[in-house]
Amino acid sequence: MSKKLVIFDLDGTLLNTIGDLAACCNHMLRQRGLEEHSYEEYCHFVGNGVTRLVERALPELLRTTDYIAAARKDFVEYYYDNIDNYTVAYNGVHELLKKLSDAGATLAVASNKFHSGTNRLIEKFFGDIEFAAIYGNRDGFPLKPDRAIIDLIMEQCGATADNTYMVGDSGIDIQTARAAGVHSIGVSWGFRDRQELVESGAEYIADNTEELFDAIFG
Numbered sequence: 001m002s003k004k005l006v007i008f009d010l011d012g013t014l015l016n017t018i019g020d021l022a023a024c025c026n027h028m029l030r031q032r033g034l035e036e037h038s039y040e041e042y043c044h045f046v047g048n049g050v051t052r053l054v055e056r057a058l059p060e061l062l063r064t065t066d067y068i069a070a071a072r073k074d075f076v077e078y079y080y081d082n083i084d085n086y087t088v089a090y091n092g093v094h095e096l097l098k099k100l101s102d103a104g105a106t107l108a109v110a111s112n113k114f115h116s117g118t119n120r121l122i123e124k125f126f127g128d129i130e131f132a133a134i135y136g137n138r139d140g141f142p143l144k145p146d147r148a149i150i151d152l153i154m155e156q157c158g159a160t161a162d163n164t165y166m167v168g169d170s171g172i173d174i175q176t177a178r179a180a181g182v183h184s185i186g187v188s189w190g191f192r193d194r195q196e197l198v199e200s201g202a203e204y205i206a207d208n209t210e211e212l213f214d215a216i217f218g
Contacts, residue, residue: 003106004216005159007150007182009168010111010118010136011046012190014093015125017113018042019086024079025057028071034059043191047170049112049143050076076114083117089125090189092209097129103217106157108133110149112172132157145175150182165216171200185215 011017018039025045026036037045037057045056054072055063101107108131111118118136133153142148154164166177169190177184178201186197186205197205206212 003104003157003159003163005106005108005132005154005157005164006100006216007108007110007153007164007166009144009166009170009173010109010113010121012169012192013090013167013173013187014097014109015087015089015121017087017121018046018191020079020083021046021053023086024082025053025075027078027082028054028075029057031074032071034062046191047112047172049137050114076117080117080120083120084124087121087125090209094126094129096209096213097126099213100216101130103213105216106132106159108153108157109135110144110153110166110176111136112143113137145172145179147176147180150176150180154180154182167212169197171196174200174202185212187212 008014022039022042025042029036045053051068051072054075055068058068058071097107107129109118109122113136115136115138119134122131122134133156135149137143150166161181164182165185166173166182167185167187168174169187170192174184174186174197184203186202188194188205188207194205204215206215
């Protein structure tokens with residue numbers, strides 16, 4: 001039997017990043033003289049990668065390929081320099097990761113955030129935690145809910161679907177797990193509401209890190 005492999009989403013699961021995402025996207029909009037959005041709105045804009053975040057933040061009439069690409073470039077440059085002004089780890093997450101590792105689980109991260117940003121945040125907040133794989137979005141690689149990232153991590157870690165768990169705060173993460181045939185665990189402390197996790201078919205929904213550990217090792 002292979003070891004348990006636990007693959008975490010990043011934004012809204014391990015880290016509360018919405019403050020920096022919102023502030024930096026609003027900065028990009030201000031530079032263009034465009035209307036800004038609330039933190040609550042950004043909770044529904046995120047999850048499908050930076051390009052979709054920027055597209056959703058822009059007025060509909062400006063959502064052309066060229067304009068989105070230019071706005072995305074400006075956002076990423078500013079965000080990378082201001083990626084951790086407001087970002088914090090969720091309560092108990094660092095302790096959870098250590099507990100899972102001590103229990104013998106293999107840990108990994110699969111995020112739709114751009115790859116360099118994903119790595120930078122993991123290094124800052126969880127630099128003492130051993131991850132077998134850390135993947136953000138890269139050119140030429142499909143975003144979640146495509147199963148490709150899960151398949152890649154399972155192959156890299158020598159894991160089977162029966163012993164692999166995808167943990168995330170959104171329907172996208174649950175859909176990714178179902179597409180890959182692995183276990184799905186939703187967390188209720190993230191950006192999306194519990195109903196989205198239920199409707200997406202999450203096998204289990206954890207309201208705190210203790211429940212999440214028990215869902216894997218209970």
